[in-house]
Amino acid sequence: MRKSKCVGCGRQVPSFEIVEYGSMEAGFKRLCRRCFNREAATAAGLDNFEHIEFDQIRLKDADGKIHEFHFTTFLFGTGVALDAFELRNGNPGGYRFQVIAEPNEDPLAMLGRLIAKIRRALAVKHLEDGEYGLQIGQAGVVRGLIDWDAAQDGYLPLLVIDGREISWDDFGRCLMTFEGAQFKLEISDMSEEL
Ligand SMILES: [Zn+2]
Known part of the structure; x- marks a missing residue:
């Protein structure tokens, strides 16, 4: 796992824990989430804000496969x-909530x-590895998130469905099972319940 040093507390923390904090004029400093949240709390006058670091937990999905979740807390405005x-190769990847x-x-x-939100999501599988490859399940509903696909230079999305990275092409092939059908696409913020 790649680590970076926090200029606030001097700890070596995983790179995904580092926030670049500052402005173009004053310059940026690399702070861990804890130091960043402390500064943000002071700036917002939140004297009682308590930054807690949670240990990772392991939860099973519908197939009994174990998923390990890491946590970060981020204080923004109010x-x-x-x-x-x-984590995938030391970086956030797979399921995210x-x-x-x-x-x-x-x-x-x-x-x-x-x-509770993670458990609800892990209980539902949207894709199946069928006889003809990847297929959308009987329910005909897919939930996931839209991610950056480095291989496509950002022109096409990488979808994360059931915690799996699915290329736009592969997802398109899944849809062809339903040729002639109609569909509805809804996009919502990460914090909302799908
Ligand atoms: Zn720090």
């Missing part, structure tokens, strides 16, 4: 985002909400 994500709360919400309650 809210707190708690993110859960898996987020909940948003007021800065004074109990962090453990927030974690509880996030874990």
Whole structure:
């Protein structure tokens, strides 16, 4: 896992824990989430904000496969985002989830909400590896997230469905099973429930 040094506390932390904080004029400094949240809390006058670091947890999906989730907390303006994500080669990848709360919400309650959300999502499989390759399940519903596909230089999305990275081409082939059908596409923020 790639590590970077936080200029606030001097700790070596995983690169995904580092926030570039500052402005074009004053310059940027590389802070860990804890130091960043502390500075953001002071700037926002939130004296009671408590930054808690949660250990990773392991949860099973519908097929009994284990997924390990890491957490980061991010204080922004008047809210707190708690993110859960898996790692692929040391970087966030696979399943990702987020909940948003007021800065004074109990962090453990927030974690509880996030874990409940993860469990609901892991219980549902949208894609099946069928006789003819990847297929959309019987329900005809797909939930996932839209990610950057480095191989496509950002021109086409990489989809993350059931925690799996699915190229736009592969997803297109899945849709051809339904040639002649109509569909509905809804896009919503990471923190919303799908
Ligand atoms: Zn730090």
